[in-house]
Amino acid sequence: MFSRAYKTVVTVPPLVWVTAFLLAPYALMFCYSFWSVSPEQNIVHSWNLANYQELFQKAVYWQTLLRSMWIAVRVMLFSLLLGYPLAYFLSFYAGKRKDLLYQMVIIPLWVSYLVRAYAWKTILGSDGVLNTLLQYVHATRHPLDFLLYSPFAVVLTLTHIYTPFTILPIYAALEHIPRNLVEASHDLGATPAQTFWKVIFPLSIPGVVAGATFAFVLSLGDFLAPLLLGGPSGIMISNIVVSLFGAAYNWPLGAAISLGMLVIVVSLLFLSERLEKKWTFS
Amino acid sequence: MPSLNALPNTEAPGKPSAARPTLLSIRNVAKTFGRNAVLRNVSLEIAEGEFLTILGESGSGKTTLLRIIAGFETATSGELWMESARLDHQPPYRRRVNTVFQSYALFPHLTVEENVAYGLRVAKRPAAEIAQRVAEALDKVKMTAHARSKPSKISGGQQQRVALARALVNRPRLLLLDEPLSALDANLRRQMQVELKSLQREVGIAFVFVTHDQEEAMVMSDRIALLRSGELEQVATSREIYNRPATAYVAQFIGHTNLLKGEVRGGVAKSASLAWPTSLPDGSALFSLRPEHVRGAGSSPSNSAAVRVRGRVQHQAFHGATELIRVECADGLVLVVRTASPVSLHDEVELEFSAADAVPVRESPERN
Secondary structure, three states: OOOHHHHHHHHHHHHHHHHHHHHHHHHHHHHHOOOEEOOOOOEEOOOOOHHHHHHHHOHHHHHHHHHHHHHHHHHHHHHHHHHHHHHHHHHHOOHHHHHHHHHHHHHHHHOOHHHHHHHHHHHHOOOOHHHHHHHHOOOOOOOOOOOOOOHHHHHHHHHHHHHHHHHHHHHHHHHHOOHHHHHHHHHOOOOHHHHHHHHHHHHHHHHHHHHHHHHHHHHHOOOHHHHHHHOHHHOOHHHHHHHHHOOOOOHHHHHHHHHHHHHHHHHHHHHHHHHHHHOOOO | OOOHHHOOOOOOOOOOOOOOOEEEEEEEEEEEEOOEEEEEEEEEEEEOOOEEEEEOOOOOOHHHHHHHHHOOOOOOEEEEEEOOEEOOOOOHHHOOEEEEOOOOOOOOOOOHHHHHHHHHHHOOOOHHHHHHHHHHHHHHOOOHHHOOOOHHHOOHHHHHHHHHHHHHOOOOOEEEEEOOOOOOOHHHHHHHHHHHHHHHHHHOOEEEEEEOOHHHHHHHOOEEEEEEOOEEEEEEEHHHHHHOOOEHHHHHHOOOOEEEEEEEEOOEEEEOOEEEEOOOOOEEEEEEEOHHHOEEOOOOOOOOOEEEEEEEEEEEEEOOOOEEEEEEEHHHOEEEEEEOOOOOOOOEEEEEEEHHHOEEEEOOOOOO
């Protein structure tokens, strides 16, 4: 159908791009993760598993990884709890305001991540909007210090940032449900609540899984929110990777941690794809 | 053979025969979407155990009427009564009415069995009863072998049976069917028409069947309600509506017909070169003459009341047992004639029909 030349022109650039900027760096990182750093701060190209051993033995690494996962899990749950009802309302009850409300979900995505993270800093800080307000109405006497530089701040900010990423796939899944199925359910005697749990929710599971995956994976790898709002107790695994590649100058260990995360994320994506397939019917 | 036309009309329009009690009563129902009037002042009574077909072209409002009965739409005005209770005040899930949807609307995530069990499960019937009733329903529609399949794995005809079982298992008072056969091919469709009709007799539940296919309507129904642009044109038995169409529209929509526009003077109707006796008062009138009521002259014992006309065959369409021919007569009169005897194109033929077969019909006013 298409000429050979056309096929070449179309396929070669993306292949070159993927090889140069994705596959090659990963391969390099893979190699680095088995190398080490000499006391003189040189990379030693001798193959060993020392970095992976360190990763499992030093509490700071796996504990930070666990904390990051726990933060990501909370962000995922809150995003779903906020995103599902909104997507449901949007799809089933928004009527003429559907397009407008949909745009209002999208618009925050156009605003720089940094701006939104800084905005939370302004709101949560000890002289911030929230503390000032709480003291002004005499709800508190002193600024609440757990608001900023804490895992709470990180979870809050990431939830705010990633909720649209859960709304969109859930909304798409809900829009996909033929409305005559809802009518059929009512026709067969199911109340609106029964209809939701027996028809609408099961058929929206692919969207929920996609949204949950977005929120979890994007949060797990985040390093700006913990950097700006996390404080010492809100450090996440990516911050450690950043410092290992930077100030600490231990690229091999940084590469080992990155690969560990990559394994986690890829397995999750694989799992979520299986789940989505299992719950897709047509 | 006595003429069926001569049978007295014992049924009031819009009312089922007196023998069966009324189940559903539709009273002056109207529906407008924005400025668009989809239904206007529709009144109709449906009897227990009756097979009633709502027949109409697309856009006639037939599906809207069905959706109002099911509860998916609210009438702009009018009332629905089921026995002695207002039906239109109840949400769809409280109505003892079930629907077979045009596209079947089977739940894709549930098996055939789970689809059929759905209504009983949400009604929280005991598990043993559910199992038994579901098994019976699947057996009735011959789908037991596919009980554990997902709907996507079975054919359209099979999905149709499952949809039927899913609705009937709840033992509704009234079953609504929204063009359920339209997606099937012609053979399967005819087979399903017969099966559906015998199933309806067997379960004894009132069926309201929506279709745009007049042949299907005549084959299956006890009564046909013909809807045109949101108004009922005629409600009658299949025979009645065919033999005694109330309006020109009904005569043309159901089967083939010749519409003769005529003038009545002193008990004689005149149309083109034709003239025949009639009991209508003086004035202009419209008559429907079925093609099968026009015969070759002299083919039956001579009948003094017969109206005769000569013409030339201009077109013929072979229909198996019979042929439909177009005969051009004098004064621009064209008659469509059903004949079993072979004729050739451009043959000159002499035709006759009985004056009684020219059925006076009302003109159908323009609506939009």
